[in-house]
Amino acid sequence: MITIGSFDIIGIKTGTFRLDGGAMFGVVPKVIWGGHEDVDGQNRMLLATRTLAAVSRDRKAVILVDTGNGPKWPADEAARFAIEPDGSAIENGLRRAFDIGESDVTDVIVTHLHFDHNGGLTEWAGEPGGPTRLRFPKARHWIHREHWDYRERPNEKDRASFLKRDYEVLAGSEALRLVDGDEPAAPWDGVQFMVCHGHSPYQLLPVFHGGGRELIFTGDVIPTSSHLRVPWVMAYDLHPLTTMEEKKRMYARCRENGAVLAFPHDHRIAGARVDFAGDKPFVAEAIDLGAG
Numbered sequence: 484m485i486t487i488g489s490f491d492i493i494g495i496k497t498g499t500f501r502l503d504g505g506a507m508f509g510v511v512p513k514v515i516w517g518g519h520e521d522v523d524g525q526n527r528m529l530l531a532t533r534t535l536a537a538v539s540r541d542r543k544a545v546i547l548v549d550t551g552n553g554p555k556w557p558a559d560e561a562a563r564f565a566i567e568p569d570g571s572a573i574e575n576g577l578r579r580a581f582d583i584g585e586s587d588v589t590d591v592i593v594t595h596l597h598f599d600h601n602g603g604l605t606e607w608a609g610e611p612g613g614p615t616r617l618r619f620p621k622a623r624h625w626i627h628r629e630h631w632d633y634r635e636r637p638n639e640k641d642r643a644s645f646l647k648r649d650y651e652v653l654a655g656s657e658a659l660r661l662v663d664g665d666e667p668a669a670p671w672d673g674v675q676f677m678v679c680h681g682h683s684p685y686q687l688l689p690v691f692h693g694g695g696r697e698l699i700f701t702g703d704v705i706p707t708s709s710h711l712r713v714p715w716v717m718a719y720d721l722h723p724l725t726t727m728e729e730k731k732r733m734y735a736r737c738r739e740n741g742a743v744l745a746f747p748h749d750h751r752i753a754g755a756r757v758d759f760a761g762d763k764p765f766v767a768e769a770i771d772l773g774a775g
């Protein structure tokens with residue numbers, strides 16, 4: 484656990500999955516990235532899905548950031564990505580760290596609508612393959628309006644990552660909260676939103692700050708600690724040069740504000756304090772975001 488301002492923050496590992504190692508590192512050749520990540524017989528590297536849970540000291544705000552792949556996977560699709568969700572991880576994590584449960588969640592920040600970040604937003608209402616319902620029906624679900632609109636017209640490069648079963652039930656729901664602009668205000672003291680476009684349009688990433696400390700949820704700008712180097716960007720990104728600039732924006736906060744990073748997909752560490760050798764960032768210290 485880490486305390487930033489009025490929030491106690493933990494990372495909850497909601498499962499693991501595997502994606503093609505080459506796709507994860509773009510133009511970086513395997514002879515180089517292979518020194519950082521192992522792959523299975525199908526060249527797939529192991530990834531975690533990590534939910535950030537930020538709970539205010541007075542327990543009035545219980546914020547989740549992303550919800551992982553979730554449990555709604557047909558066996559053949561789950562096998563393709565080696566998806567292994569832990570459906571009780573969020574309940575267990577909240578219980579262990581804060582003695583609260585899923586029904587106490589007040590807010591969910593939806594960074595972007597790719598399936599590996601939102602499968603846990605919904606569950607089958609009845610039979611698998613039928614209608615879905617919200618997993619956190621009392622919570623406000625925050626997403627950037629432009630990204631929400633983008634789901635209706637994703638381009639051919641990333642449209643396979645959008646699964647309506649994960650989020651479409653939010654359409655017309657009172658639970659949906661849309662934010663606007665390049666610097667949208669967050670509804671909690673001690674939280675800013677950073678808007679990023681390189682990976683997918685209008686990715687919404689929270690920055691927690693206070694008491695001289697800062698934590699950035701890096702989203703798919705820096706999915707794992709193996710992606711710290713600026714040019715090590717994913718082939719999935721729509722605009723890799725933009726991702727590189729967004730990494731530098733985050734590193735400026737690391738240098739100037741002492742920000743620490745929380746990664747959504749690193750299977751080894753939840754977060755890190757980074758330092759720089761020249762302009763090359765590296766993990767100076769792993770940050771334990773366990774339930775304590």
Ligand SMILES: [Zn+2]
Pocket residue numbers: 595597682683703
């Ligand atoms: Zn993504």
